Every structure is written in C-alpha cells, then in structure tokens.
Amino acid sequence: MQDPRIRLVTTILLSAAAWISLPGAFLAVLWWLICGKARTSIRTIRSFFIILIVPGVMGLAAVWSGKDGLSYVVRIMAVLIIASWMYAERYPGELLDVGVWFLGTKTGFDLGLIGELSMSSLDTLARETDRISIALRQKGTSLSPRIIPAVFSGILIRQLNLAQERAILLTLRGYTRGGMHCPSFSSPGIDRINGAFSCTIFILSLIAGDFFNIAGSTFIV
Amino acid sequence: MNTPLIRLTGVIRKKGAFTLKADAEFGTGIHLLTGRVGSGKTTLGELLAGIGEPDSGTIRWNGGRRVMLLQDTSYHISTMTVQEEAGSWHGDAERIIRTAGLTGKEHTDLLRLSRGEVRRLELAAILTGQYDLIVLDEPWAGLDEEARRWVRQLIDSHAHEIIVIISHDLTSLPHIDQLWEMECGRLKRLGQVPACLSEWTLAPPLVRYLQLKGVQLSGLSREELEEAVCRIPG
Structure with missing residues (x-):
C-alpha cells in the first residue's frame, strides 16, 4: 500500500476491528493475507513467539481468573500482525508527510518529526539487536539473564548518544517549532479499494461484537 | 601468496x-x-x-x-566490569587485561572506562584469542x-x-x-x-605525494611512511 494516509487509517480500523471481536480479528488477518499480501516485519517464527510472550502471559492470567484468555490472545495476535504489516510497508519520511498533510506545518510537522525519530530509533534498535546477537555468538556467549544488564545498558547509552546528536543537529539547523515541508502522495486505486475493505471489516466487527450493546462494559466476545 | x-x-x-x-x-x-x-x-x-x-x-x-568480526561499536560487551568482561572471552583473562593495559582497573565498571579503553579491551580479547x-x-x-x-x-x-x-x-x-x-x-x-603501490589508483594523498617525489615505499605502516617521508629528496 503506497499511500501512507490510507495505510494509517486502515491500520487503525483493522486494529480496532481485531480488538472488538473475534470475527473481526479473523477478517483482519484475512485482509492481511489477501490485500496486505501477507507482508510482515516479523522475520522469523521465533521472533513472533517472543513478541507473543507478554500477551500469552496476560491470556493465561485471564484464563486463570475465569475470563476468555484465548479470545484475548487471538485478538492481540491479529493486532500485532496488522502492526507488523504497517511497519513493513512504511518508508522513511511518511510520518512527516502525513503529519504535515493532516495537521499543518506546526503541530503536524512536530508530531511527524517525533514519529520519524521514534521509527528511526526502532530501526536502530532492531539493527543493534542483530549485531549484538552476532557478536555474542562469535564470542561464544549464550543469551542469558546474566548478560541483560550489560547489553541493555550499552543499547541505552548508544540510544541516548544518538538522541543527543540529533538534538544538537536540530538545534544547529535552527529548529524551534514546526518547519517547512511539502508532502506528496501516490494514491493508486487499489489502495482505496483495500482501504474500503478495511472500513467494511471494521463495521462487520462492530456488528459481530455486538458493540452497541456492550459499549462501556467490555469488548470481549 | x-x-x-x-x-x-x-x-x-x-x-x-x-x-x-x-x-x-x-x-x-x-x-x-x-x-x-x-x-x-x-x-x-x-x-x-x-x-x-x-x-x-x-x-x-x-x-x-x-571467525571474529570487530565492528565499529562495542557490541561484544556482555558484562559489567573489566575482570568479568575479560573472563567472558573464554581465554586468559589476566593476559587480556595486561595486553589491554588495564591492570589495576580489574574491578572498574565498563561504563566508567573511556571509549578507547573499552576498544582496547575488546581488541586485546580478540587478538589474544584463537x-x-x-x-x-x-x-x-x-x-x-x-x-x-x-x-x-x-x-x-x-x-x-x-x-x-x-x-x-x-x-x-x-x-x-x-x-x-x-x-x-x-x-x-x-x-x-x-x-x-605504484598501481594504486585511489591511494591516499600522502602515498601519492611520496610517489610523485620519486620516493620508493617499503610498506604502508606508520613507521614505513615516516621513514619514506624522511627520504624525500631536497
């Protein structure tokens, strides 16, 4: 999906659809398989299961307390799949484009810039994790809780240094608030059709989840 | 070769x-x-x-x-002190610390070392390894x-x-x-x-200058370049 505006709205609608009801979660995954071409930023099954650890524990806790934990895990999985699709589809600068298009060159620019810096930090974090994993393997050190403080403090310090360098760069370039940016978008017809499908899924999920009756209490079906 | x-x-x-x-x-x-x-x-x-x-x-x-790859960032660090880090390389920790010139700093937190000292520790561990x-x-x-x-x-x-x-x-x-x-x-x-070296098209300025001056280089090490500079005619 080339148009980041449609992608953002689609992500919000599909995530909401997946969260509201189980049928919505299945339809969101179906949308991802067909319209999203099953693109994902989760590169290995192992990574997927690592991401699922926290929701899995939450799901177990829900089951333990007599709630429908399985439904929670399935719905959160669908939300994660949609998020990973969005992350895989994005291109550098799109949050700035969307921010300025939506909220203008002051607030929109600032929000877009924050988004871009955050995304860039996530990229750096992913790259660092890969590099550390390789370095430790070559060194003959296995991943264990014992090495977490040292590894994470290294990552944290490098992230802080990066943030400081960026802050200095922005200051040197005279940034105080807002900025000039002229976004341009490519919006092919297929993006609009896929976006329309996501709207339909959201509405179907609302109906299937009996949203209007249970709004204000719980969304779990 | x-x-x-x-x-x-x-x-x-x-x-x-x-x-x-x-x-x-x-x-x-x-x-x-x-x-x-x-x-x-x-x-x-x-x-x-x-x-x-x-x-x-x-x-x-x-x-x-x-194989060992030293990257531009110290990704190998997996412990908190010099002693622990030297020990984590599965080699002779004492030798690594001595080679790195960090004797007396065994219990120093790695976060308190300068970037150069951490680099030295990493390089010492790599170059004393097998x-x-x-x-x-x-x-x-x-x-x-x-x-x-x-x-x-x-x-x-x-x-x-x-x-x-x-x-x-x-x-x-x-x-x-x-x-x-x-x-x-x-x-x-x-x-x-x-x-x-005479066929090195992207040679650094110093090497190009020495060649221009007709100085025969015996190598690229710092010492060899310094020695070549001393042989510049005139």
Whole structure:
C-alpha cells in the first residue's frame, strides 16, 4: 500500500476491528493475507513467539481468573500482525508527510518529526539487536539473564548518544517549532479499494461484537 | 601468496540498488581492504565473517572456521566490569587485561572506562584469542594516537593468522601484506605490498605525494611512511 494516509487509517480500523471481536480479528488477518499480501516485519517464527510472550502471559492470567484468555490472545495476535504489516510497508519520511498533510506545518510537522525519530530509533534498535546477537555468538556467549544488564545498558547509552546528536543537529539547523515541508502522495486505486475493505471489516466487527450493546462494559466476545 | 584459506568465487550480494561482486582468495597475513565510504567494504567484511550469505557464488574455507568480526561499536560487551568482561572471552583473562593495559582497573565498571579503553579491551580479547580469521572494521575509530600505536603493534604480532583490516583511515596502519580495493561494489586485489603501490589508483594523498617525489615505499605502516617521508629528496 503506497499511500501512507490510507495505510494509517486502515491500520487503525483493522486494529480496532481485531480488538472488538473475534470475527473481526479473523477478517483482519484475512485482509492481511489477501490485500496486505501477507507482508510482515516479523522475520522469523521465533521472533513472533517472543513478541507473543507478554500477551500469552496476560491470556493465561485471564484464563486463570475465569475470563476468555484465548479470545484475548487471538485478538492481540491479529493486532500485532496488522502492526507488523504497517511497519513493513512504511518508508522513511511518511510520518512527516502525513503529519504535515493532516495537521499543518506546526503541530503536524512536530508530531511527524517525533514519529520519524521514534521509527528511526526502532530501526536502530532492531539493527543493534542483530549485531549484538552476532557478536555474542562469535564470542561464544549464550543469551542469558546474566548478560541483560550489560547489553541493555550499552543499547541505552548508544540510544541516548544518538538522541543527543540529533538534538544538537536540530538545534544547529535552527529548529524551534514546526518547519517547512511539502508532502506528496501516490494514491493508486487499489489502495482505496483495500482501504474500503478495511472500513467494511471494521463495521462487520462492530456488528459481530455486538458493540452497541456492550459499549462501556467490555469488548470481549 | 600463501596457501589460501578463504576463497570467494563469483560472490554477489545485493542490498537494494547496491551490488557487491567479489572473486578473491585470502591467505595468511594482514590484508588491508580500502575504498571510499559506501563502496561495500563492510558488506564484504560481514560476508567473510559469516554474517549473511551471498545471493550467489560461494565462500569456501580450507581449514578452521573460527571467525571474529570487530565492528565499529562495542557490541561484544556482555558484562559489567573489566575482570568479568575479560573472563567472558573464554581465554586468559589476566593476559587480556595486561595486553589491554588495564591492570589495576580489574574491578572498574565498563561504563566508567573511556571509549578507547573499552576498544582496547575488546581488541586485546580478540587478538589474544584463537581465531582463523579476524575482520577488523575501522579498528582505530575513536582511538587516540597512543592507542592507535598500541593496536598497530598488537596486529603486527599476529601475522600468522588471516587478518582483514577494513579502513579508510590509512595513517595508522600496521605492516600490510596484501592490498585490496573496493570500488563501487567491485573487489579488486591490488597485490603484495609494496610492489602493488605504484598501481594504486585511489591511494591516499600522502602515498601519492611520496610517489610523485620519486620516493620508493617499503610498506604502508606508520613507521614505513615516516621513514619514506624522511627520504624525500631536497
């Protein structure tokens, strides 16, 4: 999906659809398989299961307390799949484009810039994790809780240094608030059709989840 | 050239619009891989170190395959103190600390060391370890002159292994056996140093100046360059 505006709205609608009801979660995954071409930023099954650890524990806790934990895990999985699709589809600068298009060159620019810096930090974090994993393997050190403080403090310090360098760069370039940016978008017809499908899924999920009756209490079906 | 240990045949690695192509043999000795920023030096170093596979072609080894890659950031750090870190390399911790010049700082928190000291600890652990191939990507980054000299001396004492130095900083080199150049993703073997130096098209300004002055270079190490500068006629 080339148009980041449609992608953002689609992500919000599909995530909401997946969260509201189980049928919505299945339809969101179906949308991802067909319209999203099953693109994902989760590169290995192992990574997927690592991401699922926290929701899995939450799901177990829900089951333990007599709630429908399985439904929670399935719905959160669908939300994660949609998020990973969005992350895989994005291109550098799109949050700035969307921010300025939506909220203008002051607030929109600032929000877009924050988004871009955050995304860039996530990229750096992913790259660092890969590099550390390789370095430790070559060194003959296995991943264990014992090495977490040292590894994470290294990552944290490098992230802080990066943030400081960026802050200095922005200051040197005279940034105080807002900025000039002229976004341009490519919006092919297929993006609009896929976006329309996501709207339909959201509405179907609302109906299937009996949203209007249970709004204000719980969304779990 | 000595019996090759690593042979790259028709290696192609693509990264977006960038394509790396390499056919090469790396034998025992110290190799310098140089080239412009973004020419593919680090990508080749990663392939040699087994990080990622080529899209086509083969990388064959004639022997052991204990590889170590030193990257520009200290990614190997996995403990909190000098003593623990030296011990985590499965070698002689005392020797590593002594080689790094950190005796007396065994219980110092690694976060309190300077970047140069952490680099020295990492390099000491790598160069005192048992590896068949050591790839050093910009080993002088962030080091002062004294630390650079220390790294040169340490590398010089390891000519019995395959050491590939990736650097575009050519002012602090140890003795170099083989010179390689990466140009727009193409790996070129320039040959044995110093014989190949006259054909080095992307030679750094100092080397070009010395050649222009008719000074015969005996090598690329700091000491060899200083000695050559002293022989400038007039």
